[in-house]
Amino acid sequence: MSKKPSPQAIAAASETRVLPTDAPRDTRRRRFLTQSASVAGTLATAGVAANAAAQEVPAWMKTPGTPMRAYGTPSSHEKAVQRPSASGYATVSPGTGSSRTPHQSLEGTITPSGLHFERHHNGVPDIDPAKHELLIHGLVNRPLVFNLAALSRYPMVSRNHFVECAGNSSPNAGPKPPQITAGGIHGLASTSEWTGVPLSLLLNEAGIAPGAQWIVAEGADAAAMTRSVPLTKCMDDAMIALYQNGERVRPEQGYPMRLLLPGWEGNMNVKWLRRIKVTDGPTHTKDETSKYTDLQPDGKARQFTFELGVKSVITFPSFGHKLDRRGLYEITGIAWSGAGRIAKVEISADGGKSWQDAPLQGPIYAKSFTRFRLPWEWNGAAAVLQSRATDEKGNVQPTRAAFTSQYVAGMNYHNHYIQTWGVNADGSISNVYA
Amino acid sequence: MSKKPSPQAIAAASETRVLPTDAPRDTRRRRFLTQSASVAGTLATAGVAANAAAQEVPAWMKTPGTPMRAYGTPSSHEKAVQRPSASGYATVSPGTGSSRTPHQSLEGTITPSGLHFERHHNGVPDIDPAKHELLIHGLVNRPLVFNLAALSRYPMVSRNHFVECAGNSSPNAGPKPPQITAGGIHGLASTSEWTGVPLSLLLNEAGIAPGAQWIVAEGADAAAMTRSVPLTKCMDDAMIALYQNGERVRPEQGYPMRLLLPGWEGNMNVKWLRRIKVTDGPTHTKDETSKYTDLQPDGKARQFTFELGVKSVITFPSFGHKLDRRGLYEITGIAWSGAGRIAKVEISADGGKSWQDAPLQGPIYAKSFTRFRLPWEWNGAAAVLQSRATDEKGNVQPTRAAFTSQYVAGMNYHNHYIQTWGVNADGSISNVYA
Numbered sequence: 001m002s003k004k005p006s007p008q009a010i011a012a013a014s015e016t017r018v019l020p021t022d023a024p025r026d027t028r029r030r031r032f033l034t035q036s037a038s039v040a041g042t043l044a045t046a047g048v049a050a051n052a053a054a055q056e057v058p059a060w061m062k063t064p065g066t067p068m069r070a071y072g073t074p075s076s077h078e079k080a081v082q083r084p085s086a087s088g089y090a091t092v093s094p095g096t097g098s099s100r101t102p103h104q105s106l107e108g109t110i111t112p113s114g115l116h117f118e119r120h121h122n123g124v125p126d127i128d129p130a131k132h133e134l135l136i137h138g139l140v141n142r143p144l145v146f147n148l149a150a151l152s153r154y155p156m157v158s159r160n161h162f163v164e165c166a167g168n169s170s171p172n173a174g175p176k177p178p179q180i181t182a183g184g185i186h187g188l189a190s191t192s193e194w195t196g197v198p199l200s201l202l203l204n205e206a207g208i209a210p211g212a213q214w215i216v217a218e219g220a221d222a223a224a225m226t227r228s229v230p231l232t233k234c235m236d237d238a239m240i241a242l243y244q245n246g247e248r249v250r251p252e253q254g255y256p257m258r259l260l261l262p263g264w265e266g267n268m269n270v271k272w273l274r275r276i277k278v279t280d281g282p283t284h285t286k287d288e289t290s291k292y293t294d295l296q297p298d299g300k301a302r303q304f305t306f307e308l309g310v311k312s313v314i315t316f317p318s319f320g321h322k323l324d325r326r327g328l329y330e331i332t333g334i335a336w337s338g339a340g341r342i343a344k345v346e347i348s349a350d351g352g353k354s355w356q357d358a359p360l361q362g363p364i365y366a367k368s369f370t371r372f373r374l375p376w377e378w379n380g381a382a383a384v385l386q387s388r389a390t391d392e393k394g395n396v397q398p399t400r401a402a403f404t405s406q407y408v409a410g411m412n413y414h415n416h417y418i419q420t421w422g423v424n425a426d427g428s429i430s431n432v433y434a
Numbered sequence: 435m436s437k438k439p440s441p442q443a444i445a446a447a448s449e450t451r452v453l454p455t456d457a458p459r460d461t462r463r464r465r466f467l468t469q470s471a472s473v474a475g476t477l478a479t480a481g482v483a484a485n486a487a488a489q490e491v492p493a494w495m496k497t498p499g500t501p502m503r504a505y506g507t508p509s510s511h512e513k514a515v516q517r518p519s520a521s522g523y524a525t526v527s528p529g530t531g532s533s534r535t536p537h538q539s540l541e542g543t544i545t546p547s548g549l550h551f552e553r554h555h556n557g558v559p560d561i562d563p564a565k566h567e568l569l570i571h572g573l574v575n576r577p578l579v580f581n582l583a584a585l586s587r588y589p590m591v592s593r594n595h596f597v598e599c600a601g602n603s604s605p606n607a608g609p610k611p612p613q614i615t616a617g618g619i620h621g622l623a624s625t626s627e628w629t630g631v632p633l634s635l636l637l638n639e640a641g642i643a644p645g646a647q648w649i650v651a652e653g654a655d656a657a658a659m660t661r662s663v664p665l666t667k668c669m670d671d672a673m674i675a676l677y678q679n680g681e682r683v684r685p686e687q688g689y690p691m692r693l694l695l696p697g698w699e700g701n702m703n704v705k706w707l708r709r710i711k712v713t714d715g716p717t718h719t720k721d722e723t724s725k726y727t728d729l730q731p732d733g734k735a736r737q738f739t740f741e742l743g744v745k746s747v748i749t750f751p752s753f754g755h756k757l758d759r760r761g762l763y764e765i766t767g768i769a770w771s772g773a774g775r776i777a778k779v780e781i782s783a784d785g786g787k788s789w790q791d792a793p794l795q796g797p798i799y800a801k802s803f804t805r806f807r808l809p810w811e812w813n814g815a816a817a818v819l820q821s822r823a824t825d826e827k828g829n830v831q832p833t834r835a836a837f838t839s840q841y842v843a844g845m846n847y848h849n850h851y852i853q854t855w856g857v858n859a860d861g862s863i864s865n866v867y868a
Contacts, residue, residue: 058565058708064656065557068523068533068686070516071508072548075689077563078682082504089502099502107629107677108592112547114506115681123499129511131492155764158542158795158805195541222498243541245679247549248512252502255509274492330589361592363797371592 100187111190121223138277141207164189166265170412195243263338308338309416312389323427337391351384534621545624555657572711575641598623604846629677697772742772743850746823757861771825785818
């Protein structure tokens, strides 16, 4: 990490094969060998023979391709890019479970809707949108009922936001670092372009009565997921999301409508939303007392840790990847914060002793994944990679030691500490605690 | 369009039902009746009886839902949201065809990858990514061959960009306005978050030889789609796209790699890219001489209209929608330009006599869909809706008459003129020429 290689130097260090034709012999050597002397030793000699396949017509050009489709899916060659589920896909009833976004296989900032994480408390309800209704009642001047057609006439907004389960990254709460992928650890977080109706509009139309301070939101799944939310959040940036990445919200994310509370813990973003009751205080539902509280060493638990902490994870290289030789690579990953925009991501290759800023991909949305990328030269020795995010409010991602010291061992909610990847001398990557 | 209603006024005018319970009788009247006297006449009296369904537990809460899935799909209730194909889905061999993004059913700015338009000249090849290679040769110092693994080591960028077929909107080139949806007319345009390797990096590594001015790019489909591109564009913002909305590029969009030329006509963004030859001039391939030229009344054709014009279309209300009563609606749509960012979208409800600026949803990406929204009060009379976009370079979307006068009748490429929707007295919407 002592110097920042140029993109051109990374390019030169990649696996490109040079054809032995069409060029004078003296230009066939890799031109960046001399431009970047420090990496010369890491490069194989150029001049690999041309692969005949590059010049011959491949089989798929000799026959007509497949027809058009009404709705597309990924290539059959990408079947391995799935949402892994530690609990098994079929674990539903009486049931609960999750499946995770495979961040180690993805790029950019948008999570494909088919790979958005799932966390269900009793499976995915099959809701008839023509029959679904949203009731707003309680401490309001006029209780109101909205069907989908009614909601669709309201003004809408579109914004990119992440949703993250409060239990994301919990595999790292155990005593030994699990050897699983970045998605297996941190995949209960996904980002979509959400479009919907600001909740403040609907609450204003219902008319907020004196004494109203909270709401309680209920989902139409068989678990009737129910969470309390302060009214201030509802009147700030909350929305009733109707669309996800341009189309109707997917069943696993709350079809036909979900509560979206940007930056707040996942299950409060109640899916399959059917009811909002305005109240004078928190309701202390089963879903907010039996879970999602943070037990401290003194035996007391923190409740209502709503805003998710500033966080980042390197997605390449990460567990499952292999650096096949020394040389230049592009380290990349995602960062996010429940408090607003990402302001800075630093990367260390020596376990936190020294740090270097990683350029951020713009435009940077608030409470959304932000992609960072930094060229890095691997010299073939063991290395310890970390990323550390800072948000626009000045919050800095903590170390594992600093975070875990606040709670009992194994406390597995609201984990947003630094992820460490060990690069082994053979180029494989391990999950390590540091 | 004489005044701009507030979002609150639109909310008040929507189809919300008010429950007859929990509120004193005098507050049960719609509170915006008095705040917005001009729309009072359009509102039905409030106080509809509560639908029992809103208070009873629906069927889908009484049984566990479905399990998690490795890769998700839309709700079965959304089957009608498809890519329509005027030529039929199975029209492939010797074949050509297209399917279109159903803009009238979508929101936001990202096109779901499953609904990204298709335009194939001989179907979708089934390419084995482990065997696919990209050759760069011609006027370069070192011909190079890249496989997917090699390309994946290069620095990448992510950006939101539209791709639009040069033949988009051609249904409007006929003498009579076709009564089909916004997607049926304008659906050969879609926006994705693309991630890939800047082409300039690869060309620099190959080393551009003296005299190089163009490239010719070839796809690995059975039609071997081949187009010429000026080198200046390749060294500007062109990329080899490897990812689309976070995951690998979909087969219909060029898996495993495509050329992306932001803002330039669709078929130049060669899919299934296998070869780039650097040349001293345009190659005049079959795909750029037999098609995509703009015939003028003097018998001469314009060739190489690369940059797509500034354009917009109202997606709601549009053909197939129905305004079910007078009152407030939110007009919404998308705007884009091949020249850069959208600077302004104006809306007219009187066929272009008067215009009003529509707020734009930010952040605004260059050469990407931008969503606009404007509240509008429909008084129940016939109306003529238009949107007119202006980009940051000052280009203004032309009228149909101004655009078509430059060409022979029926010239059906590069159509970017104003779309007009007629609102009929019964609330239905027609495609009209104006």
